[in-house]
Amino acid sequence: MSLLTSLARLRALDEGIAQPIATVRHCHLSARPMVFVPLKLSGEAAAPLAAVLGTDRDRPHLLVVTQPRNRDLRFAWAAELAGVLLPYVEGFLSDTETVERRNADPYERALDAPQLLVPNTAGIAFTRLLGRSTRFRRPDGPYPVPETVPLLGRWLTYFGERAAFPGSSLMLAATEELGRHWASGQSGLEDANLAALLGWITEGPADDAEDPLIWPPAGPATDPGFDAEVLAPAIESGSAERITEALRTQLEPTWRLMWQAVDLLAGLPEGASVAQRWEQDRGSFSGMAAQIAEGAPPQARRDGAVAAASRLARMERAQAAYEVQRAYDDPLVMAEYRLTGEAFAGEVVETDPAHAEGEGRSRKLRPLVVVKTDDPVRLAPGTALGTPQRRGQGAELVSAGDGLVTIKITKGMGRGRTPTPGAVPEVGERVCYSSLTDDFQGSATLPEAEATPWTHGGPPSAYVPTDDDAQEEWS
Amino acid sequence: MSDRLDELERRIDGLRAGVRRAMRAKDPATARGLRAELRAAERAWDALVTEDAAPGTAAGTDGAPAAVPGPRTGGRGRPRGGRLVTVREQVHQALTLLGAPAQPRLVAAVSEALLDGALRGAQLTSLRRDEERSFVSSPYGRPYYLCAALTDRLSPARGLLTVSTWPLERRVVGPLSPRVDFLTCAMAVARHLGADPVAALDPRALRLLARMARNIPGATDADLGPPDPDRVAGAAAHELAVHAGRDTRDRAELAGRATSQLDDRARLFGASTLITVARDTVAGDTVTTSGTAGGTATRGRR
Amino acid sequence: MNRLDALRGSTPQKPHDARAIAALAANPGCTRRALLDGAGIDKDAAARHLGFPAPFGQSPFAITRGNAFESLVKADGCAELLRMLRELLGLPIAEVAYHDVENVGAHLRHAHTRALFDRAARDGDDAGTVYDHPLLSLRIAGHTAYLEPDVVAFQLGGRFHIVEIKSFAVIDGQADPAAVAAAARQAAVYVLALRRMLAELGHDPLRVAHDVVLVCPENFANRPVATLVDVRRQLGVLERQLTRMTALDRLLDGLPEELTFDLMPGEDGLPTRPAAELADALRRATARYAPDCLSTCDLCFFCRDEARQEGATDLLGRHVRDELGGVGSVGEALGLADGTRAPGEGQEEIARLLRNAERLRRECLA
Incomplete structure (x- = not known):
């Protein structure tokens, strides 16, 4: 969190309503998202209790484990979940485009991809555990499960892991995304309560949001009072109707909140780089589908050393790219860098478009631009700069002082003796330059998995699921 | 009909909220009253729904426990062949097979896996008290009693069942006895399965054996296949030999004390801890004893 | 420890369990909590009596x-x-x-x-x-x-x-x-x-x-x-x-002799002391509210309410508070940002940052 966000929180607290901290939406929002609100049984790692899910706000599917202590019914529930989720996921696989690649065969990429929306980060963690507890199951052998269950497990695992990938929108937590776009007047800890956060954004804070009798928790944990006073007696009674009705009361309010969150996010214009990140999501999704189609085994319990290192490196790059893209897409995010002196914005007061350096053959066009700014510039001469107004362009800081910054354009103004029309900003234009640039070092050189050094455990043995995996109790 | 259901549902919701509010305000009296009303409303709702769905379809019974593929303890009610065996007889059979003091959990597992019994934990909790009552009203009126194991203070050991016909040395427990008895039980289970290859095919029996085997050194190869009963018995016997000498001595000493200090009833069901405590306190005797030197704690009991 | 007994008054002592003792270390800077725990006062009961029952429960x-x-x-x-x-x-x-x-x-x-x-x-x-x-x-x-x-x-x-x-x-x-x-x-x-x-x-x-x-x-x-x-x-x-808690005398020194957190339980064990009076007494001992309290302290809702009434920046979390360089109140921070309030000594830098942040937000949201 930056000082800018802190200030927004103070303002929110003072005015009694959340304040925007983004001017555009930084996540992709599907036209047909799958909203998924799971509940788990308290005290258990990943025992499902119920879920409400669907792509149509008027037609939620309510799935309930009607006797939560019965293991067989949990798998029946997982099969029901698969019955809703798998057709949704697979429905995106038929329309594809062919993508050409350098040094590799072209591949088919889905034109659109599924999107799972859960209320909070605990919902993502639970989805991952649900995936972990079902992907190793077998449709045959001593503890058979419906054959869709292990497939569901692999997809849930995929979505859960992808959610940790910076900038990915395949699986989102509502509280996280809302919190990225609005600052409430409460702490980050309290923002994890979906009802409370939405209250701040829409009508202002209300203590109701913390009363589980009015707003049941958005899961996956249930309210202990509900467990003791409603659910336990219902389970004791053995009545499936009672259990179902009890759980419906806990899920329905959150279902409504989730769609309210969707509407709020949909009300923001999409950021310029969102489509590009979604394209990566579509590629990743298509890759996962291809792996499944090729009969690859379920995801291993743990990554090998090389896989873990390369995954970490990928995530770091994605994180850096995501931060730069957000700043370039959104002046309010860029303002954070302007505040710290890593970026500046202002009006062009003078230009020398024909300025050149060197003589004869080594003569290079280096147009000069002088910007008047109120920002506290803390960049050294020679710093490479980029600008959201002309994304392909490169520039370099020449000098800064007394509210005036001189830069020279080094890239993206054409190869002629004079710059391409429009490449150099005109006097009077508002521009922004930043030391944040989107070109990153290539990936770290990591050995192939087969060449993992012994210091890192040696080459991993290929993961072969064992009977033990399939037989694990699901306590 | 559905109007009435709607109305009941509104009432149930209101009452639930009321109960939970009262609970949070730690107002048990109000909560209890509301809860009672809630139960009544829920029963009325259940009845109405069942009545509603019953004609023509089976939907009304969908939620009944019997139709659900089953809480394990619920469905499988009676032993094979319709032979009715009382709970106390099932426990007796399991304990006789095991041959050592055992916890209700193990007794139930053995009964289910090896004797096709169907015991529930809850059925065993009141058992010992019932047996004691029966003994008091007519001593030795039954051929056997299910009774307590005795601690080093000659009080009843919590959660350990024994049979009255066993020698006292087997019914008392010293510091090593829990381990010794576990190994004895494991040997008994393994030998039972070793002698009966058909029984050894039952997955419940294999699970029980595997669970015991993994806690005995050398009883299994790391998680490969089902355990071999002979090997489990051998490994248990091997560890047992390490503890047997001292345990036998401890138990003989305890049994001697029990014989000389306890009356018939206390020998079966244990001396009351409260009496022990009272005596100790009166004597100003800090309890510095444990294990075999427990004499001071039970001194002068009778 | 007589003063601690006086703080508790006629309220029966609440024994600590390991969880409660472990939680003592959660917010060491909070005088209110140190005194309540030191005197063995049932914070849960106090919170309920004050109308701010703790949000905890176990299923x-x-x-x-x-x-x-x-x-x-x-x-x-x-x-x-x-x-x-x-x-x-x-x-x-x-x-x-x-x-x-x-x-x-x-x-x-x-x-x-x-x-x-x-x-x-x-x-x-x-x-x-x-x-x-x-x-x-x-x-x-x-x-x-x-x-x-x-x-x-x-x-x-x-x-x-x-x-x-x-x-x-x-x-x-x-x-x-x-x-x-x-x-x-x-x-x-x-x-x-x-x-x-x-x-x-x-x-x-x-x-x-x-x-x-x-x-x-x-x-x-x-x-x-x-x-x-x-x-x-x-x-x-x-x-x-724990060492700190043996030195509670120091915390008590600044407090009036007659101060007590007594709940005055009646025969049924329920508190009879007017809640407003108890609240006033508790407010004499300074709290150090932080959002983390919401998961560790029974009195959290009471202290949060107090922080709200005071417009304390603590409400937003330690992170925000630290970033504001110790500007403790919301009004003060916003005044510095708007330029309607002159920075005090040592506040020049944070005031400059806040003014800049405010200018940037206005510019971007215009």
């Missing part, structure tokens, strides 16, 4: 599950536990002696525990290995708190190990870090209590290992798995906080 399912797992670990002569201790710590096969401290009457358990551990520390080899239901004690600000660790294991190189049984799962080698941290804090309380007991008995307190044995279910099965957890850091924090 009966979680409780049942916890108990079932603990009894599984201890079943059949602690068979599972012995397997784990043998694997994890190399416990010799011969070491299996089991002592159930609860075999004596409830009020003798503590004395019995002392006697057993004294003997174990003295006799070494001939003593027991697994001590079930021991009862330890710890002095907290002049009062004795009794503590019940799950199990204490002895004989591993002549050392005692606290065994803590928790029912949260370890999945593929990973557990919920918050749950592990809470377990470690709680276990550290037991380590400290056992060390002090040994020291009192004239033994080397360091014979209690700082590695505690944490037993949890593995993956989705019920099979228990044990891990050693180093609690030295938690011990350090705890000892520091």
Whole structure:
């Protein structure tokens, strides 16, 4: 969190309503998202209790484990979940485009991809555990499960892991995304309560949001009072109707909140780089589908050393790219860098478009631009700069002082003796330059998995699921 | 009909909220009253729904426990062949097979896996008290009693069942006895399965054996296949030999004390801890004893 | 400690359990909490009486599950536990002696525990290995708190190990870090209590290992798995906080003599003191509210409400507070940002930043 966000929180607290901290939406929002609100049984790692899910706000599917202590019914529930989720996921696989690649065969990429929306980060963690507890199951052998269950497990695992990938929108937590776009007047800890956060954004804070009798928790944990006073007696009674009705009361309010969150996010214009990140999501999704189609085994319990290192490196790059893209897409995010002196914005007061350096053959066009700014510039001469107004362009800081910054354009103004029309900003234009640039070092050189050094455990043995995996109790 | 259901549902919701509010305000009296009303409303709702769905379809019974593929303890009610065996007889059979003091959990597992019994934990909790009552009203009126194991203070050991016909040395427990008895039980289970290859095919029996085997050194190869009963018995016997000498001595000493200090009833069901405590306190005797030197704690009991 | 007794007044003392003691270290800077805990006042009851009941509760399912797992670990002569201790710590096969401290009457358990551990520390080899239901004690600000660790294991190189049984799962080698941290804090309380007991008995307190044995279910099965957890850091924090609590006199010095947090329970045990009066009394002792309190302190909603009324920046979290360079009130911070308030001494830099931030927000949202 930056000082800018802190200030927004103070303002929110003072005015009694959340304040925007983004001017555009930084996540992709599907036209047909799958909203998924799971509940788990308290005290258990990943025992499902119920879920409400669907792509149509008027037609939620309510799935309930009607006797939560019965293991067989949990798998029946997982099969029901698969019955809703798998057709949704697979429905995106038929329309594809062919993508050409350098040094590799072209591949088919889905034109659109599924999107799972859960209320909070605990919902993502639970989805991952649900995936972990079902992907190793077998449709045959001593503890058979419906054959869709292990497939569901692999997809849930995929979505859960992808959610940790910076900038990915395949699986989102509502509280996280809302919190990225609005600052409430409460702490980050309290923002994890979906009802409370939405209250701040829409009508202002209300203590109701913390009363589980009015707003049941958005899961996956249930309210202990509900467990003791409603659910336990219902389970004791053995009545499936009672259990179902009890759980419906806990899920329905959150279902409504989730769609309210969707509407709020949909009300923001999409950021310029969102489509590009979604394209990566579509590629990743298509890759996962291809792996499944090729009969690859379920995801291993743990990554090998090389896989873990390369995954970490990928995530770091994605994180850096995501931060730069957000700043370039959104002046309010860029303002954070302007505040710290890593970026500046202002009006062009003078230009020398024909300025050149060197003589004869080594003569290079280096147009000069002088910007008047109120920002506290803390960049050294020679710093490479980029600008959201002309994304392909490169520039370099020449000098800064007394509210005036001189830069020279080094890239993206054409190869002629004079710059391409429009490449150099005109006097009077508002521009922004930043030391944040989107070109990153290539990936770290990591050995192939087969060449993992012994210091890192040696080459991993290929993961072969064992009977033990399939037989694990699901306590 | 559905109007009435709607109305009941509104009432149930209101009452639930009321109960939970009262609970949070730690107002048990109000909560209890509301809860009672809630139960009544829920029963009325259940009845109405069942009545509603019953004609023509089976939907009304969908939620009944019997139709659900089953809480394990619920469905499988009676032993094979319709032979009715009382709970106390099932426990007796399991304990006789095991041959050592055992916890209700193990007794139930053995009964289910090896004797096709169907015991529930809850059925065993009141058992010992019932047996004691029966003994008091007519001593030795039954051929056997299910009774307590005795601690080093000659009080009843919590959660350990024994049979009255066993020698006292087997019914008392010293510091090593829990381990010794576990190994004895494991040997008994393994030998039972070793002698009966058909029984050894039952997955419940294999699970029980595997669970015991993994806690005995050398009883299994790391998680490969089902355990071999002979090997489990051998490994248990091997560890047992390490503890047997001292345990036998401890138990003989305890049994001697029990014989000389306890009356018939206390020998079966244990001396009351409260009496022990009272005596100790009166004597100003800090309890510095444990294990075999427990004499001071039970001194002068009778 | 008379003043602490006066603070509590006629309210019965609330004994501390390990969880409560572990929580003492959660917000060491809070005077209100230090005094309430030091005097042994039931914060939960106080919060309810004030109309701000604590938002905590435990599901009966979680409780049942916890108990079932603990009894599984201890079943059949602690068979599972012995397997784990043998694997994890190399416990010799011969070491299996089991002592159930609860075999004596409830009020003798503590004395019995002392006697057993004294003997174990003295006799070494001939003593027991697994001590079930021991009862330890710890002095907290002049009062004795009794503590019940799950199990204490002895004989591993002549050392005692606290065994803590928790029912949260370890999945593929990973557990919920918050749950592990809470377990470690709680276990550290037991380590400290056992060390002090040994020291009192004239033994080397360091014979209690700082590695505690944490037993949890593995993956989705019920099979228990044990891990050693180093609690030295938690011990350090705890000892520091307990030392602080013996110095409560200093905190009391600035408070009026007649101050009391007495709930004045009536015959039914329910508080009779006017809530407003109690609230006023509590406000005399400074709180240090932080959003973290919402998961650790019974009085959190009361203190949050107070912070709201004061417009304190604490409401937004330590992070925001730190970023504001100690500007404590919302109005002050916004005044500096708007330029309607002149920066005080030492506030020039944060004022400049806030003004700049305000200018940027206005520009971008125009």
